[in-house]
Amino acid sequence: MAKDENNKKKKSSRVIRYPWEVLEPVRRYLGERLATLEKRKRAVSEADPFRDKSRLDDNAAIDADAAEQVGHMQASAIRQVLDRSIIQVRKAMSMMKIGKYGVCENCGKMIDTDRLMVMPETTLCVGCEKKREK
Secondary structure: OHHHHHHHHHHHHOOOOOOHHHHHHHHHHHHHHHHHHHHHHHHHHHHOHHHOHHHHOOOOOHHHHHHHHHHHHHHHHHHHHHHHHHHHHHHHHHHHHOOOOOEOOOOOOEOOHHHHHHOOOOOOOHHHHHHHHO
């Protein structure tokens, strides 16, 4: 009787994996997205007014200093969003490598394919994402 229960548990705990042929276009897309995000992050960093060292030497007017502060805050916020996106894309690519892509990292259930089509870098199913947002 114990063997039957163990076999049932093993069968129910098996994870369905997407075939490599299905994942290859997604992997390519994620690679391109990663390159785009990193390029955008570099561009935002280069446009940050605080990178200009000459700004320290001149005694700019208060309004110019305020504009630099605002520009720096905007660049920092954009970089933060890009960093999160880069992490998500890298995480999804890692999940592909270890054979767990499309499996919710929280509950272990398969992520709906429609969700993966819209957000291929997602690592959570809709239910777990809703719980996380609350």
